Amino acid sequence: MEQSHKIPTAEELLKRIQELEVQHAHIKQKISELMHQPKPHRRPIGDTKLTESHYLNIIRSMGQAVHVFDRKYRIRFWNRVAEDIYGLTAAEVYGKTPTEILVDPKDAVMADYLLERTVSGEAWSGEFPVKNKKGETFVIMCTNTPYRDENGRLIGGICIFTDSRPYRQMHQKPSIASKISNLASKVKLKLLTTDDEEDAAQTEESPRGHIGTYPFGVFTEENFTGKRSMWAWNGNERKDESTFTYQEYSADSMVLFKQEVSLMKRLRHPNILLFMGAVTSTQHLCIVTEFLTRGSLFQILQQKSTRLDWRRRVQMAIDIARGMNYLHQYNPPIVHRDLKSSNLLVDKNWTVKVGDFGLSRIKHQTYLKTKSGKGTPQWMAPEIIRNEQADEKSDVYSYGVVLWEIVTRKMPWDDLNPMQVIAAVGFMDRRPEIPNDVDPLWTSLIESCWCSEPQSRPTFQEILRKLKYLQKKYAVKRTVT
Structure with missing residues (x-):
């Protein structure tokens, strides 16, 4: 038979x-x-x-x-x-x-x-x-x-x-x-x-x-x-010093990768991870960056033994906002598209730098049309989840989630799996819960960043002004005490 x-x-x-x-x-x-x-x-x-x-x-x-x-x-x-x-x-x-x-x-x-x-x-x-x-x-x-x-x-x-x-x-x-x-x-x-x-x-x-x-x-x-x-x-996550992928790439992919490398060579800012070189073999693409000794912000926030006072937390938020403002003010503007705490690296002096531009694109028109849904759902803006038009304001949403992490030191949506996050954020308009004891200034800033209407979200220049006010507030408290 x-x-x-x-x-x-x-x-x-x-x-x-x-x-x-x-x-x-x-x-x-x-x-x-x-x-x-x-x-x-x-x-x-x-x-x-x-x-x-x-x-x-x-x-x-x-x-x-x-x-x-x-x-x-x-x-x-x-x-x-x-x-x-x-x-x-x-x-x-x-x-x-x-x-x-x-x-x-x-x-x-x-x-x-x-x-x-x-x-x-x-x-x-x-x-x-x-x-x-x-x-x-x-x-x-x-x-x-x-x-x-x-x-x-x-x-x-x-x-x-x-x-x-x-x-x-x-x-x-x-x-x-x-x-x-x-x-x-x-x-x-x-x-x-x-x-x-x-x-x-x-x-x-x-x-x-x-x-x-x-x-x-x-x-x-x-x-x-x-x-x-x-x-x-999927095998191409970045470590502190480089991103490795193991496959052969099409000619179009290689052109895009080289464009990314050409872009990164020109970026210079104290809050942007310094590009140092690249391997452009068709089988092994590798972007090499500076090494930051304290690792990712995600790791630091999850290590409860690491003490972070509010002055340091607000300085971290300022560092990130400065780096993102630099990208958004670049000509043409750069949309990161995968901003999250694991892509933010911290040096020995506690300076935070924005890294991992593997998903970034140069914005040549008035908006960036995303089709692949690349990113991580816990940090993704609802318009990206729904496969709609996305621009710099999508990065602002992700920044709002990072601010929530800095304030709470928790993993966003740790009680949901990624598909549930996609449903909750993209189609039910839900957001992570902000504890009642959080400073109202932090709460107001976070909520403005992850507003459902992208155009209602602040720019990073506006965010920096609010953070400077917070910074002065904590400086006054320290002087008084």
């Missing part, structure tokens, strides 16, 4: 990935029990009590591959399915890093970046290109999560993964797999028009044979209250 080769639907793949995530959470719990309980842990199931060895056998026998790594990324556990997928035994991988033995050298930077973020407390779910012992390359669907001991101390990470090849057909476009990864996290950040879909298909069919444009996935950050912040990541 001829075997059916029916291509699985998106819903079937989504169900499979969701099952994988549930199993991963269960395995994470069991591994923690096995490795950190001082005595054998027994739990009755019906009339049967399972010992540590029983649980270990279950993990070794399950249908998904599992490996555990320490803070230095060295593999400490490797189950039988992992052996089958990679053709490597536990003895061959023990003490080595996944990057050394499973990843192509051209993807090593990305692999280490994901491992670094995992052992720093973030989870990542998505797809990643790997190779087996024979040198064959393929894509795995995986979830990396931080691994903590009984005291909550980070001691490594856990990876559960499955081979995606059974779900792919030779004639299937690689773009389907990357979209499914997004569906698995219930996130769809791109509001594509027909033209954008055609562009995306051309981009995804060309790079690196059948592998496609990877890695693609979603980061989540868990805390002990059970809340998770989530954002999509």
Whole structure:
């Protein structure tokens, strides 16, 4: 009887990935029990009590591959399915890093970046290109999560993964797999028009044979209250010193990139991240900037141990407004389009600089027509979410969200996933809640920045005048005290 080769639907793949995530959470719990309980842990199931060895056998026998790594990324556990997928035994991988033995050298930077973020407390779910012992390359669907001991101390990470090849057909476009990864996290950040879909298909069919444009996935950050912040990541996020992307680019894309580089070379302002160079290879585009020692504003605001008085907070707000005012006053004006706290970097003197112009465009007409919905929904203006006309006032909206972060030191919309944020902001006209004890001057400024009507939002020159008044207010308070 001829075997059916029916291509699985998106819903079937989504169900499979969701099952994988549930199993991963269960395995994470069991591994923690096995490795950190001082005595054998027994739990009755019906009339049967399972010992540590029983649980270990279950993990070794399950249908998904599992490996555990320490803070230095060295593999400490490797189950039988992992052996089958990679053709490597536990003895061959023990003490080595996944990057050394499973990843192509051209993807090593990305692999280490994901491992670094995992052992720093973030989870990542998505797809990643790997190779087996024979040198064959393929894509795995995986979830990396931080691994903590009984005291909550980070001691490594856990990876559960499955081979995606059974779900792919030779004639299937690689773009389907990357979209499914997004569906698995219930996130769809791109509001594509027909033209954008055609562009995306051309981009995804060309790079690196059948592998496609990877890695693609979603980061989540868990805390002990059970809340998770989530954002999509497609392998080209910037680190402090540069932005890396790994794919081949069309001639038009290269022209656009070189135009961006030409623009950045001319920008000089104390609150704009200094451009230092670029690599324009068709396979590796890289923008190199100055290194700022304190990292991103997002990281600083989330580190509750870092003390920030109100004078420093208002100075940070002024720094950002000055940088954005410089961009908007440039001839022709520059619209950032992805202003958020993670794209604002802080130097050793606490000066904040605006960075990451990967999505910026020079405004040649009276408005900028956006079609791809690029950006991050927690910071995106409602008109961009709705795929409407956008201009400098869209950056002002994003700045309002950054001000809210500076005031509250919270993650915007941390109780919603990105699709819910898109619905709330873009179609329900909702905004993050401002605490009642916030200075009314801050509240008034924030609310004016994220006004529903773009033309009613202030310019950065007007924002700077209001911030100067706030700055004087805090200076007077300090003098009095």
